[in-house]
Amino acid sequence: MLITALNGLAAAATLFLLASGLTVIFGATRIVNFAHGSLYMLGAYLGWSILARLPHTPWGFALGAVATMAALALFGALLEIGLLRRIYRAPELFQLLATFGVVLMVQDVVQHLWGPAELSLPRPPWLRGFVLLGGARYPRFDLIVIAVFPVLLGALWLGFTRTRWGVLVRAATQDRDMLAALGVDQRLLFTSVFALGAALAGLAGILALPDGSADLTMDLSAVTDAFVVVVVGGLGSLSGAALASLLLGMLQSFGVLWLPRASLVLAFAAMAMVLALRPNGLLGRPLAGRGVGEVVAFIRPAPRALRLAGWFALGAAACAPLILGPYALSVLMEMLIAMLFAASLHLMMGPGGMPSFGHAAWFGIGAYAAALAVHALAAPLPLALPAAVLLAAFAAAAFGWFVVRLSGVYLAMLTLAFAQICWAIAFQWGDVTGGDNGILGVWPGLGVRGFYWLVLALCAGGTLLLRRVLAAPFGHALRASRDSSLRAEAIGLDTGRLRLAAFTLAGAAAGLAGGLYAFAEGSVFPTYISLQRSVDALLMVLLGGVQTISGPILGAFAYTGLYDTLLSLTDYWRFVLGAMIIVLVLAFPQGLAGVRLPGAAR
Amino acid sequence: MLTVEALDVFYGRAQALHGIGFEVRAGQVLVLLGRNGAGKSTTMKALIGLLRPAAGRVVFAGRDLTGAAPHRIARAGIGYVPEERRIFPELTVAENLAVGRQKPRDGLEPWTPARLYALFPNLGAMPERLGARMSGGEQQMLAIARSMMGNPQLILLDEPSEGLAPLIVEQMAQAILALKAEGVTVLLAEQNLHFAQALADVAVVIEGGSIVWQGSMAALRADAAARARYLAV
Ligand SMILES: Nc1ncnc2c1ncn2[C@@H]1O[C@H](COP(=O)(O)OP(=O)(O)OP(=O)(O)O)[C@@H](O)[C@H]1O
Ligand SMILES: [Mg+2]
Numbered sequence: 001m002l003i004t005a006l007n008g009l010a011a012a013a014t015l016f017l018l019a020s021g022l023t024v025i026f027g028a029t030r031i032v033n034f035a036h037g038s039l040y041m042l043g044a045y046l047g048w049s050i051l052a053r054l055p056h057t058p059w060g061f062a063l064g065a066v067a068t069m070a071a072l073a074l075f076g077a078l079l080e081i082g083l084l085r086r087i088y089r090a091p092e093l094f095q096l097l098a099t100f101g102v103v104l105m106v107q108d109v110v111q112h113l114w115g116p117a118e119l120s121l122p123r124p125p126w127l128r129g130f131v132l133l134g135g136a137r138y139p140r141f142d143l144i145v146i147a148v149f150p151v152l153l154g155a156l157w158l159g160f161t162r163t164r165w166g167v168l169v170r171a172a173t174q175d176r177d178m179l180a181a182l183g184v185d186q187r188l189l190f191t192s193v194f195a196l197g198a199a200l201a202g203l204a205g206i207l208a209l210p211d212g213s214a215d216l217t218m219d220l221s222a223v224t225d226a227f228v229v230v231v232v233g234g235l236g237s238l239s240g241a242a243l244a245s246l247l248l249g250m251l252q253s254f255g256v257l258w259l260p261r262a263s264l265v266l267a268f269a270a271m272a273m274v275l276a277l278r279p280n281g282l283l284g285r286p287l288a289g290r291g292v293g294e295v296v297a298f299i300r301p302a303p304r305a306l307r308l309a310g311w312f313a314l315g316a317a318a319c320a321p322l323i324l325g326p327y328a329l330s331v332l333m334e335m336l337i338a339m340l341f342a343a344s345l346h347l348m349m350g351p352g353g354m355p356s357f358g359h360a361a362w363f364g365i366g367a368y369a370a371a372l373a374v375h376a377l378a379a380p381l382p383l384a385l386p387a388a389v390l391l392a393a394f395a396a397a398a399f400g401w402f403v404v405r406l407s408g409v410y411l412a413m414l415t416l417a418f419a420q421i422c423w424a425i426a427f428q429w430g431d432v433t434g435g436d437n438g439i440l441g442v443w444p445g446l447g448v449r450g451f452y453w454l455v456l457a458l459c460a461g462g463t464l465l466l467r468r469v470l471a472a473p474f475g476h477a478l479r480a481s482r483d484s485s486l487r488a489e490a491i492g493l494d495t496g497r498l499r500l501a502a503f504t505l506a507g508a509a510a511g512l513a514g515g516l517y518a519f520a521e522g523s524v525f526p527t528y529i530s531l532q533r534s535v536d537a538l539l540m541v542l543l544g545g546v547q548t549i550s551g552p553i554l555g556a557f558a559y560t561g562l563y564d565t566l567l568s569l570t571d572y573w574r575f576v577l578g579a580m581i582i583v584l585v586l587a588f589p590q591g592l593a594g595v596r597l598p599g600a601a602r
Numbered sequence: 603m604l605t606v607e608a609l610d611v612f613y614g615r616a617q618a619l620h621g622i623g624f625e626v627r628a629g630q631v632l633v634l635l636g637r638n639g640a641g642k643s644t645t646m647k648a649l650i651g652l653l654r655p656a657a658g659r660v661v662f663a664g665r666d667l668t669g670a671a672p673h674r675i676a677r678a679g680i681g682y683v684p685e686e687r688r689i690f691p692e693l694t695v696a697e698n699l700a701v702g703r704q705k706p707r708d709g710l711e712p713w714t715p716a717r718l719y720a721l722f723p724n725l726g727a728m729p730e731r732l733g734a735r736m737s738g739g740e741q742q743m744l745a746i747a748r749s750m751m752g753n754p755q756l757i758l759l760d761e762p763s764e765g766l767a768p769l770i771v772e773q774m775a776q777a778i779l780a781l782k783a784e785g786v787t788v789l790l791a792e793q794n795l796h797f798a799q800a801l802a803d804v805a806v807v808i809e810g811g812s813i814v815w816q817g818s819m820a821a822l823r824a825d826a827a828a829r830a831r832y833l834a835v
Pocket of ligand 1: 613616639640642644645685793
C-alpha cells in the first residue's frame with residue numbers, strides 16, 4: 001500500500017515535470033506544444049550520452065542532469081526563435097501541425113544518431129540502493145524522483161510570484177496585447193518560457209533513465225500523458241497541472257494493481273469524468289474563443305466544370321480494372337479509402353468546427369471491428385463491414401457525448417489522447433488484437449476487380465453522401481452553430497446535438513474507410529490507429545483546402561501519391577515530411593484557406 | 603510632442619479612420635471628442651501600435667513611430683490606458699503596477715508605487731487586492747497608475763470617465779490635472795463634454811472616422827452650433 005502510493009508519487013513527479021512545462025508554455029504563448037514529448041525523448045537520449053562520459057556517481061548524475069537541462073533549454077530556445085515565434089498568430093491547428101512536424105524530424109534525427117535499439121544505463125551501486133520502509137524495500141532513486149515534485153512546485157511558485165520575470169509571464173497569460181502596450185518585449189519572455197519548459201522536459205527524460213530506458217516511442221506516449229494531465233488540470237494552470245499529476249499518478253499506480261490491463265482506460269475514464277463535470281479542467285478557466293473559423297471559410301457548391309470533371313473521374317475509375325493491373329488497383333483503392341477518410345475528417349473540422357487530432361481512432365476501430373468479425377465470428381464481408389461502421393459510430397457517439405461542447409484546443413488534445421489510448425489497447429491487448437503482430441488473413445472473398453468496384457462504390461458513394469448532408473438543412477444548421485453557437489441556440493438549434501450528430505457521422509464514415517482498408521490490406525495492425533495516420537488525414541484536408549468539399553478529395557489523392565513517392569525515395573521520410581509540414585505552415589501561416597486557389601481547384 | 607498625419611486605419615476591409623491628423627503640444631491636454639463609433643478608440647490603438655495604420659505618419663518627440671511594435675512605442679515614452687482598462691485580473695494591484703515599470707527617463711522624477719498611491723489613495727488601501735476583485739473606478743485608477751509606472755511623457759486616456767459615479771469622475775479629473783501639473787502631456791478621448799471641458803486645452807472632434815472640427819477648448823465652448831451638430835448636447 002505504502003509502496004504503491006510511493007510509486008504513484010514518483011509517477012506524479014514525472015508527469016508534473018512534463019505537464020508543468022507544457023502548461024506554462026501554453027499559458028504564455030497559447031501554443032499547444034506537440035513536440036514536448038520529443039524534448040523529453042531528447043532529454044533521455046542526450047542524458048544517456050552525457051552520463052556515459054561522466055563518473056557513475058550521484059554527483060556525476062547530478063552534473064549530467066544539469067548539463068542535459070542546459071542543452072535542452074538551448075534547443076528549446078532555438079526552436080522558439082526559429083519556428084514558434086513565427087506562428088503565434090496562426091490558427092491553432094496549424095500550430096499543432098507545425099510542432100508535429102518537429103516531432104517527426106526529431107524521431108528521425110534521434111534514430112539516425114542513436115540507432116533504433118533501446119538504451120539503458122549501467123546501474124552502479126548507488127542507483128541500486130534501497131531504503132527499508134515499513135518492512136518493504138524501496139529504491140532510493142525513486143525517493144529522489146519523488147522529492148523533485150515538491151521542490152519543483154515550490155521553485156516554480158516562487159519564480160512566478162516573487163520575480164519580475166514570473167509576474168510578466170503571468171501577465172502575458174492574461175493579456176498579451178496590453179503587456180506589449182506597457183512596453184514589455186515579449187519575445188525574450190516567450191523564448192525563456194519555452195527554454196524553461198524544454199529544460200524541465202529534459203530533466204524528466206534523464207530521470208526516466210535509471211528505472212527504464214530511452215526508446216523511440218517515448219515521445220508520443222509522454223506527450224499523450226502530458227496532454228491528459230494538462231487537460232484534466234486546466235490548460236495554462238500550474239496548480240491544476242500539479243493536482244492532476246497527483247491524481248493521475250496515483251490512478252496509474254493503483255490502477256495497475258487492481259486492473260492491470262486497464263490503467264490507460266482508467267486514466268481516460270478519469271479525464272472524461274472531470275471534463276463532464278468541469279469542462280475547463282479542475283482549475284482551468286474558459287479559453288477566449290478562437291475558433292477554427294479562421295481556417296475554415298464556407299462551403300461553395302462545386303462549379304459545373306469541376307462537377308463534370310468529377311463525374312468523368314468517377315467514370316474513369318469505374319473502367320480502371322479493365323486496364324490496370326492488381327498493383328495499380330491497390331494504389332487506387334488506397335487513394336479512394338483515403339478520400340473517404342479525409343472527407344469524414346473534413347465534415348468534422350470544416351463545417352462541424354471540431355478539429356480532431358485523433359481521427360485515426362475511428363478508422364482503426366472500424367478496421368479492427370471488421371477484422372475481428374471475420375476472425376472471431378467468421379462473419380463474411382457483408383456482415384463485417386456494417387459491424388465496422390456501427391462500432392465506429394457507436395464509439396464516436398459515446399466519446400463525442402463528452403467532448404462536443406469543448407473548445408478547439410481541448411478537442412484537438414482529447415481526440416488525440418483518445419486515439420493514443422485506442423492505439424495502446426490494440427498494441428497491448430495481445431490476446432484479442434494480436435498486439436504488434438496484428439490480425440492477418442482478412443480477405444474480402446471477392447476477386448480483386450470485384451472488391452475494387454465495391455471500394456469504389458462505397459467510398460465514392462460515402463463521400464457523395466457526406467456532401468449531400470452538408471448541402472442539406474442539417475449542414476446549414478451545423479455551420480450556423482459553428483459560426484456562433486449563441487446565435488444558433490437563439491434561433492432554436494440544439495448545437496450540442498448537431499455537433500454530436502456530425503461527430504458520429506464522421507466516425508461512421510471513417511469506420512467504413514477503416515473496414516475497407518482492413519480488407520484491402522488483408523490485415524490490421526496497431527499502426528492503423530497511429531498518430532501518423534491522424535495527421536495524414538489532417539494534411540490531406542489542409543492540403544486540399546478546408547473551404548471546399550472537393551478539397552479533401554483532391555488532397556487525399558495528392559497526399560497519398562506524395563507519401564508513396566516519399567516512402568520509396570528515402571528512409572528518412574519522417575524527416576522530409578516533417579520539414580515539409582513546417583515549411584507549409586511557415587509559408588501559409590494564416591491557413592491554406594487564405595490562399596486563393598486558381599479556378600478549377602475551388 | 604506628438605504629430606499625427608493623415609492616418610488611415612482599416613478593420614479587415616472596413617475603413618475606420620480616414621486621414622486623421624492633429625498635433626499635441628508638450629504639456630497640453632488634447633481631447634478627442636465624438637459619438638459612439640466615431641473612431642476615438644481606433645485612433646488610440648493605432649497610436650500605441652495595436653493597430654497598424656495603412657497610411658499616414660506618427661511622429662513622437664522627433665521619432666517616427668509609424669508602424670512600430672507596441673512595446674517600442676511604449677518605451678519611446680507613450681503610456682496607454684485603454685477604454686476597457688484591461689487590468690491583469692489575476693495579478694494584485696502591486697503586481698499590476700510592477701508590470702508597468704520601465705526605466706526612469708532623464709529629467710523626470712520616476713514614478714513609484716508610493717507616489718501613485720498618494721495620487722490614488724484608494725489603491726494605496728488595497729495593494730494586495732486582485733485585479734478581478736476591484737470596482738470599475740478602482741480599475742480605472744489602477745490602469746492610469748500602471749501606465750504611469752512606465753514614466754511616459756504622453757499618456758493616451760481612452761474615456762476614463764466612462765461608467766463611473768460623479769464623485770469618482772471628479773476624483774479622476776483631479777488626478778489628471780495633477781499629472782498635467784507634473785508635466786505629463788495628455789491625449790484624452792471622451793464623450794462626456796463636461797468632463798472634457800474641465801481638463802482640455804484643445805479639442806478635436808471626430809465623426810465617422812474623419813476630423814470634422816478642431817480648435818481650442820474655449821473656441822468649442824463658444825461654438826454652440828458645432829457642439830449641437832457634432833456632439834448633440
Ligand atoms: N475590432 C473591430 N473590428 C471591426 N470594426 C471595428 C472594431 N472595433 C471598432 N470597429 C468599428 O470602427 C469604428 C470606430 O470604432 P471605435 O471603437 O474607434 O469608436 P469609438 O469612437 O471609440 O466609440 P465609443 O465611444 O463607443 O468607444 C466603429 O464603426 C466600429 O464599429
Ligand atoms: Mg471607444
